[in-house]
Amino acid sequence: MKLIQAEKIAKGAEAVIFKGTFLQSPIAIKHRLPKSYRHPDIDNRIRLHRLRSEAKVMTNARKIGVSVPSLFGVDIEDHILIIESLEGKLLFEEMNSLPIDKLDPIFVNLGHQIGLLHSNDIIHGDLTVFNVLIQLEDKLSIIDFGLGKISNELEAKADDLLTFYSTLKAIQPASNILFNTFLEGYLSVYPEGKNTYEQMKKIQSRARYIAREDRLE
Amino acid sequence: MASTEPIILGLEGTAHTAGVAVIQGPQIHANESATYFPPQGGIHPREAATYLTKQFPILLKKIFQKLQFKPDKIDGIAFSQGPGLGPCLRTTATVARAISLKLNKPLLGVNHCIAHVELGRTITPANDPLVLYVSGGNTQLITFLNGRYRVLGETLDIAIGNALDSLGREMNLPHPGGPHIEKRAQQGKNLLLLPYTIKGMSFSFSGMVTAAKKLIANHSTSDICYSFQEYTFAILAEATERALSCTKKGSVLLTGGVAANVHLQNIIKLVAKEQESLFYVVPRNLAGDNGVMIAFAGTHLLKTGEIIPIQKSQVKPRWRTDQVQVGWIS
Numbered sequence: 001m002k003l004i005q006a007e008k009i010a011k012g013a014e015a016v017i018f019k020g021t022f023l024q025s026p027i028a029i030k031h032r033l034p035k036s037y038r039h040p041d042i043d044n045r046i047r048l049h050r051l052r053s054e055a056k057v058m059t060n061a062r063k064i065g066v067s068v069p070s071l072f073g074v075d076i077e078d079h080i081l082i083i084e085s086l087e088g089k090l091l092f093e094e095m096n097s098l099p100i101d102k103l104d105p106i107f108v109n110l111g112h113q114i115g116l117l118h119s120n121d122i123i124h125g126d127l128t129v130f131n132v133l134i135q136l137e138d139k140l141s142i143i144d145f146g147l148g149k150i151s152n153e154l155e156a157k158a159d160d161l162l163t164f165y166s167t168l169k170a171i172q173p174a175s176n177i178l179f180n181t182f183l184e185g186y187l188s189v190y191p192e193g194k195n196t197y198e199q200m201k202k203i204q205s206r207a208r209y210i211a212r213e214d215r216l217e
Numbered sequence: 218m219a220s221t222e223p224i225i226l227g228l229e230g231t232a233h234t235a236g237v238a239v240i241q242g243p244q245i246h247a248n249e250s251a252t253y254f255p256p257q258g259g260i261h262p263r264e265a266a267t268y269l270t271k272q273f274p275i276l277l278k279k280i281f282q283k284l285q286f287k288p289d290k291i292d293g294i295a296f297s298q299g300p301g302l303g304p305c306l307r308t309t310a311t312v313a314r315a316i317s318l319k320l321n322k323p324l325l326g327v328n329h330c331i332a333h334v335e336l337g338r339t340i341t342p343a344n345d346p347l348v349l350y351v352s353g354g355n356t357q358l359i360t361f362l363n364g365r366y367r368v369l370g371e372t373l374d375i376a377i378g379n380a381l382d383s384l385g386r387e388m389n390l391p392h393p394g395g396p397h398i399e400k401r402a403q404q405g406k407n408l409l410l411l412p413y414t415i416k417g418m419s420f421s422f423s424g425m426v427t428a429a430k431k432l433i434a435n436h437s438t439s440d441i442c443y444s445f446q447e448y449t450f451a452i453l454a455e456a457t458e459r460a461l462s463c464t465k466k467g468s469v470l471l472t473g474g475v476a477a478n479v480h481l482q483n484i485i486k487l488v489a490k491e492q493e494s495l496f497y498v499v500p501r502n503l504a505g506d507n508g509v510m511i512a513f514a515g516t517h518l519l520k521t522g523e524i525i526p527i528q529k530s531q532v533k534p535r536w537r538t539d540q541v542q543v544g545w546i547s
Contacts, residue, residue, distance in 0.1 A: 206374050
């Protein structure tokens with residue numbers, strides 16, 4: 001009998017995803033294939049580095065009680081991660097269908113989870129509305145730690161906030177309210193996060209053509 | 218002239234290029250431009266503006282001589298209202314206002330970044346693509362969503378073209394450095410170690426320039442050029458692939474001055490293939506700043522009635538791509 005049964009379901013930017021079962025639990029297999037568009041040396045370096053960080057970050061996040069898929073296995077040689085497969089809808093989809101008052105508790109909870117990650121020096125690296133899975137009401141999981149890392153650097157944490165703010169802004173113009181809700185949750189579990197927020201504004205001010213109304217005061 | 222499309226005069230002048238063109242629908246009646254090359258160092262805004270002031274009358278004269286019809290057939294005057302260098306924008310706006318008053322034709326304020334996108338949408342088959350806009354002053358991943366062009370990712374500090382120019386200067390290559398780096402890179406063999414910075418769909422290049430500059434003392438120019446292109450283009454490629462995967466747009470459009478880089482074109486072509494998407498690139502002669510793109514975007518503004526009175530035609534040096542209400546796409 002095969003231990004693992006799986007079939008290809010999606011091709012993401014980072015990897016090909018297979019879904020199946022492992023000892024009857026639903027799993028996702030994330031296979032980082034080489035990218036034809038980058039130099040093989042850069043490609044190998046990046047894929048190996050990210051595989052290791054992703055495994056480490058997911059394990060650490062789970063330990064501190066943040067809802068992330070569990071890690072079942074790592075195959076360093078073939079660049080494969082075997083992780084728990086979670087059901088749910090992307091926050092991106094929910095933002096298009098749910099009214100704003102239903103989104104409020106989601107953003108507070110998301111703020112909590114990210115605050116918890118940051119207070120433990122865990123960086124998501126690609127914190128967008130495409131990487132948050134809404135399961136029930138305000139129950140959510142954070143997925144895809146492909147660009148994750150362990151770091152106590154203020155800049156890295158601030159990058160997480162800025163990435164989240166920017167993608168939020170990109171899909172919903174009236175997103176300042178939602179971001180503030182997120183920030184409330186974030187600061188409630190991670191009071192030092194006010195420094196992260198200050199740093200985020202600094203990074204933002206380095207960018208080109210930030211309109212006055214978009215500058216966070 | 219069978220076409221019922223409006224005839225638009227486009228004036229580009231946001232930085233170092235003065236561009237004037239007259240178009241009608243997708244047809245280019247005349248196109249002239251002149252680009253300022255600083256004798257040393259980068260572009261000084263005031264000197265670039267002085268250059269534009271001298272060039273516009275010459276270019277306009279050439280354009281009007283080439284036209285098969287009288288200037289009063291022109292239906293609208295489009296100009297690059299922003300973003301860009303303040304002195305250059307003001308020069309261009311002044312020229313546009315004068316022509317608008319003289320011919321008594323409506324003034325159309327075009328966003329320069331969106332003009333690069335509209336150029337691609339007009340002259341390539343791309344209709345609703347994910348856009349990788351790469352130039353000396355801007356580097357953005359743009360796509361249309363809910364009534365506006367949204368910036369999904371962008372440089373957090375300097376643009377890719379600016380990064381190439383700045384590294385080129387340090388290696389004593391002529392300005393603009395981009396094409397020279399592209400040429401030198403072809404002789405490069407050894408991949409040197411550089412940082413790889415990507416933040417979701419955004420990126421930053423200034424740290425990479427600093428790291429590459431440190432290599433100059435001990436490595437050949439061609440290896441540095443080769444490595445710098447490999448790293449920075451890999452970053453752009455990865456961000457593009459991520460954006461394609463998120464938005465499921467099914468096509469990529471490469472536009473802006475750096476889109477003329479053949480190596481970058483090949484890389485983004487491979488990205489499109491990875492995501493089973495189509496690849497489009499603007500033609501080399503229209504990749505850099507030009508009046509044609511301003512006129513194409515201006516056509517849309519005229520059709521949707523977005524005419525600006527002279528009193529409200531102030532330039533917008535920090536005008537962002539996502540601030541523009543896009544009324545011409547449904």
